Amino acid sequence: xxxxxxxxxxxxxxxxxxxxxxxxxxxxxxxxxxxxxxxxxxxxxxxxxxxxxxxxxxxxxxxxxxxxxxxxxxxxxxxxxxxxxxxxxxxxxxxxxxxxxxxxxxxxxxxxxxxxxxxxxxxxxxxxxxxxxxxxxxxxxxxxxxxxxxxxxxxxxxxxxxxxxxxxxxxxxxxxxxxxxxxxxxxxxxxxxxxxxxxxxxxxxxxxxxxxxxxxxxxxxxxxxxxxxxxxxxxxxxxxxxxxxxxxxxxxxxxxxxxxxxxxxxxxxxxxxxxxxxxxxxxxxxxxxxxxxxxxxxxxxxxxxxxxxxxxxxxxxxxxxxxxxxxxxxxxxxxxxxxxxxxxxxxxx
Numbered sequence: 001x002x003x004x005x006x007x008x009x010x011x012x013x014x015x016x017x018x019x020x021x022x023x024x025x026x027x028x029x030x031x032x033x034x035x036x037x038x039x040x041x042x043x044x045x046x047x048x049x050x051x052x053x054x055x056x057x058x059x060x061x062x063x064x065x066x067x068x069x070x071x072x073x074x075x076x077x078x079x080x081x082x083x084x085x086x087x088x089x090x091x092x093x094x095x096x097x098x099x100x101x102x103x104x105x106x107x108x109x110x111x112x113x114x115x116x117x118x119x120x121x122x123x124x125x126x127x128x129x130x131x132x133x134x135x136x137x138x139x140x141x142x143x144x145x146x147x148x149x150x151x152x153x154x155x156x157x158x159x160x161x162x163x164x165x166x167x168x169x170x171x172x173x174x175x176x177x178x179x180x181x182x183x184x185x186x187x188x189x190x191x192x193x194x195x196x197x198x199x200x201x202x203x204x205x206x207x208x209x210x211x212x213x214x215x216x217x218x219x220x221x222x223x224x225x226x227x228x229x230x231x232x233x234x235x236x237x238x239x240x241x242x243x244x245x246x247x248x249x250x251x252x253x254x255x256x257x258x259x260x261x262x263x264x265x266x267x268x269x270x271x272x273x274x275x276x277x278x279x280x281x282x283x284x285x286x287x288x289x290x291x292x293x294x295x296x297x298x299x300x301x302x303x304x305x306x307x308x309x310x311x312x313x314x315x316x317x318x319x320x321x322x323x324x325x326x327x328x329x330x331x332x333x334x335x336x337x338x339x340x341x342x343x344x345x346x347x348x349x
Contacts, residue, residue, distance in 0.1 A: 005174060005175075005200055005201045007200065007201075007225070010092050010146055010175060010176065011091060011092060011231055012091065012093070012094050015091050015231065015234060018234055018235065020233070020234040021238055023238040024039040024040035025040065025053075025055050026055060037051065049242075049243050051243075052239055052243075053242055053243035053246055055238045057077050057241050058072070059250060060077065060241075060246050060249055060250050060253075061077065063253055067253060067256075068191075068193055069193075070193060073226040073229060074196065074223055074226055074229060075222070075223060075229065076221075076222040076224070076232050076233060077221060077222075078220040078221075078240060078241070079240050080207070080218040080219065080220045081180070081206070081207045081209075081220030081221075084205050084220045084221070085109060085110070085180075085205065086113050086116075087235060088147060088176065088178065088203065088222075089113050089116075090117060090235055091231050091232055091235055092175070092176060092231075093119045093146045093147065094144075098120070098145070098146045099121070099122050099144055100119055100120070100121055100122070100145070100147040100149065101121075101122050101123075101124060101140060101141065101147070101148045101149065101173075102114075102122075102149045103125070103137075103149065103151075104123050104125055104126070104321065105126065105130075105156055105157060105318070105321040105322050105324050106149065106151045107149075107151050107155050124136045125323060126154075126323060130154060130157040130159050130287070130323070131159075131161060131162055131165060132150065132162075132165050132169065134168055134169065137173075138172060141175075145173070145174070146175040146176065147175055147178060148176070148177045148178065150166060150180065151179075152179055152180070153181075153184065153186070153187050153189075153289070153290040155182065156316070156318045156321060156324065156327070156329045157295055157324075158287055158289030158290060158291045159287065159288050159289065160187055160189045160290045163189075166179070170195075170199045170201065174201075175201065176201050176202075176203050176228070177199070177201055177203065178203045179192050179204050180205050181204055181205065181206045182205070182206065182207045182209070182210055183210055183211075183290065183291035183292060184206065185210065185211030186210070186266065186267060186270075186290060189290060191204070191206075196224065200225055202224070203222065203223070204223040204224070205220060205221065206223070207219070207220050208249055210292060211259065212253065213262065214252055217244070217245045217248050217249060218245065219241065219245055219249045265334075266332050269332045269333070269335060269338050270294065270332045273330065273338055273341070274294060276342050277294065277296055277345070280348075280349060282298050282299045282304065282349065283297070283298055283345075284296075284297045284298060284299065284326075287327075292331060293329050293330060293331045294329070294330045294332070295318065295324070295327055295328070295329050296327060296328055296330065298326055298327070298328055299326065301319040301325075301326040301327055302317060302319060305317040308341075308344055308345075312344075313340065315328050315329060315330050316328065316329040316330075
């Protein structure tokens, strides 16, 4: 059974007392009636963006809620997932006092955000097969451990964490467990969204940057209990998601068939890339992946990286990351891009 957690006990005292800013668009709720808006000191001349955006992104949240089968009140939208993650630090972690747990090799922003917010980041390396080390994690936590970050599928390794290990952490960690599902749409494993009611300390972040192909609009999604979402809403900027982002995001998430087709093409390309990589002589290991990229161990990652740059191919050298010596991360591109990568790799044999 999950540990009984009072979410309010985790919230910073100043956030508990905070009265959030109330914008003009918070005070007036649209009724569908034609109105004259003279409340927000806006320019009255129509440019399509002369009005402030909906601070609560109601239309977009309603559609996301239908697609994911959750309630709109369980959703917080941010200027990319990085803003969502930063809000979690600012709501729940007292600077200079609290700590968080991250599991390298993983997404680097967890560490950066901890440093920005003056929060101790206690790192616990993943195991050799890139799974959470449960006993080591539990030995690192104390009464000031507020957040635990699980990137699953993990970046840069590509694997999805064991369900049993995640459940154990949800049950034993007395803070918030944040599962970063930026790559979940490329995985055959089920999202943790269906467990939100089961685990009150579960927070899930997702993005439109990967499967939805909208990295440029910066739209991150946080899914959690209504209680946690209300806390985050208190401290978010009033208009953190602009009107153009809301419009583009809404159009894209409704284009279900196109998005599904693109994801299928990426998965096909991933499979073909893995098959070719097995024949590349300097590739020593291909790690299992549930993401839109493949991590490979090579003979000399830095040398191979520069060789590919010279051939016009930009990949990511991850050799500086823990447990990732001499590894390269290859993103799956279009069919044409994948063929160029394959040709370049073969030419280097």
